[in-house]
Amino acid sequence: ECITVIQRSISITSQNGCHRGHTVSDFLDHLKLKEYAERALRHEKRYLLQEDTWRDSGEQEILQTIRKGDIKVVAYPWFPEALFRRSENAIQRANNTLEALSQNKLVIKKSRLSDTLRSYGQIQHDQDAYGIFAMTDIPADTKLFLDKTILCATDGSYRCTTCCADLSLGASRFLGKLYCDRNCFRNLRAACGLGTFYRYEQDLGETVSRPEGFQSFFADHDLEETTGKEEIFLFQRALEVVYKSTQRYPGRHPLQTRMLNYLTARYHDGAGASKRFSYTEDVCLRFEFLQKLGVDIFQDELAEAWVLETLANRIQTNMRGYSGGNGDDMVAVNTMYAFFNHSCQPNVKSSDSEDEDSAICVTTTRKIERGEELYVSYLSDEDLREGHDVREEKLRPWTGGMCLCRKCSRERRRTERPVSLYNDENRCPSQ
Numbered sequence: 026e027c028i029t030v031i032q033r034s035i036s037i038t039s040q041n042g043c044h045r046g047h048t049v050s051d052f053l054d055h056l057k058l059k060e061y062a063e064r065a066l067r068h069e070k071r072y073l074l075q076e077d078t079w080r081d082s083g084e085q086e087i088l089q090t091i092r093k094g095d096i097k098v099v100a101y102p103w104f105p106e107a108l109f110r111r112s113e114n115a116i117q118r119a120n121n122t123l124e125a126l127s128q129n130k131l132v133i134k135k136s137r138l139s140d141t142l143r144s145y146g147q148i149q150h151d152q153d154a155y156g157i158f159a160m161t162d163i164p165a166d167t168k169l170f171l172d173k174t175i176l177c178a179t180d181g182s183y184r185c186t187t188c189c190a191d192l193s194l195g196a197s198r199f200l201g202k203l204y205c206d207r208n209c210f211r212n213l214r215a216a217c218g219l220g221t222f223y224r225y226e227q228d229l230g231e232t233v234s235r236p237e238g239f240q241s242f243f244a245d246h247d248l249e250e251t252t253g254k255e256e257i258f259l260f261q262r263a264l265e266v267v268y269k270s271t272q273r274y275p276g277r278h279p280l281q282t283r284m285l286n287y288l289t290a291r292y293h294d295g296a297g298a299s300k301r302f303s304y305t306e307d308v309c310l311r312f313e314f315l316q317k318l319g320v321d322i323f324q325d326e327l328a329e330a331w332v333l334e335t336l337a338n339r340i341q342t343n344m345r346g347y348s349g350g351n352g353d354d355m356v357a358v359n360t361m362y363a364f365f366n367h368s369c370q371p372n373v374k375s376s377d378s379e380d381e382d383s384a385i386c387v388t389t390t391r392k393i394e395r396g397e398e399l400y401v402s403y404l405s406d407e408d409l410r411e412g413h414d415v416r417e418e419k420l421r422p423w424t425g426g427m428c429l430c431r432k433c434s435r436e437r438r439r440t441e442r443p444v445s446l447y448n449d450e451n452r453c454p455s456q
């Protein structure tokens with residue numbers, strides 16, 4: 026009913042050609058929309074009041090939060106349970122890949138953080154956190170594996186626009202962007218379809234057939250000033266991958282797309298705060314991009330808000346960033362690397378591969394014993410030198426609460442209640 030009212034008022038406004046010539050029907054529509062908005066506000070308030078994280082907040086605070094546009098994304102009750110988390114098969118497949126890559130040195134298992142994360146509500150009550158464990162003793166400075174990138178996005182200044190490879194040794198320019206070579210340019214063009222390149226193609230004078238009502242993403246949005254625009258591009262790449270998968274395997278749900286189904290999603294909302302909602306980024310850009318892919322946003326499962334949200338969440342929880350300091354920022358997802366949990370005293374370090382596009386290389390920083398869990402740091406070296414409170418705040422987007430690493434547990438113990446998992450030196454419980 027609400028959509029009909031909106032559609033009617035849009036068509037009246039466009040027929041009138043301006044917003045000033047209000048009609049009686051405009052006015053009634055306005056009143057009706059206001060009523061719907063009030064009803065939605067009451068509903069959202071009731072919903073938030075039932076939530077643990079909001080129980081201590083006053084009604085005014087809740088209302089203000091909703092008015093600012095903060096929302097909580099929940100799945101519709103009819104979504105199958107299987108879509109809430111990764112399948113056993115996905116973990117098994119990931120394990121086969123990791124064992125082969127690491128030459129049987131490493132295995133993916135339930136992390137030693139898992140039970141505590143669950144008891145603190147940092148993961149869901151029926152969710153497991155996985156991690157990477159050593160299957161043998163491993164000396165310091167051992168190269169563990171090289172993990173290829175499945176998705177990446179860059180601003181393109183010093184890295185290839187398609188594969189994010191370092192371009193310091195040479196690059197080719199096509200239509201104003203830098204690439205390793207023509208192949209990379211062609212790959213991105215094939216992956217993104219016409220929309221991405223419309224403006225550039227037009228500049229070159231090539232004829233492009235433009236579907237009616239079609240809007241070019243880059244032509245209509247100036248993202249130059251947007252912070253984190255690489256993340257928006259990364260999300261679009263993920264949508265392309267998912268779209269291609271659903272075209273190829275029509276019965277497969279978008280969230281079961283291979284590779285992306287290796288990734289865990291955060292179901293906490295980070296620091297107890299709900300997600301800041303941006304109409305431009307969360308609605309307009311996503312829908313426009315789906316439209317570009319040819320997805321019917323009222324019919325297709327891919328366009329369902331919870332699916333898009335979960336997809337974006339999986340990308341954000343598992344991506345890694347790289348900043349070379351010269352503006353060559355990039356964000357990438359590497360599926361095996363994504364299984365590492367974080368420690369403020371990591372026993373594994375990562376580096377960009379020198380010879381393999383944007384692949385990531387992981388190496389031990391000290392001797393590892395059989396059965397130990399391996400951890401990387403999600404923070405930069407500089408941030409690791411900060412005190413406990415600063416580190417915990419910076420880690421909150423991932424942890425949604427406390428950092429459960431050994432160092433943080435120790436430092437927290439000095440000040441408040443203990444969260445100790447470390448009586449036996451990071452050992453996996455089953456060893």
Ligand SMILES: C[S@@+](CC[C@H](N)C(=O)[O-])C[C@H]1O[C@@H](n2cnc3c(N)ncnc32)[C@H](O)[C@@H]1O
Binds near residue numbers: 342368423428429
């Ligand atoms: C990149 S994933 C790591 C692998 C993940 N445990 C899995 O099952 O695939 C990041 C997520 O792991 C959990 N995590 C990793 N390190 C953590 C830590 N030190 N403290 C709390 N949670 C952590 C958080 O839930 C975070 O969102």
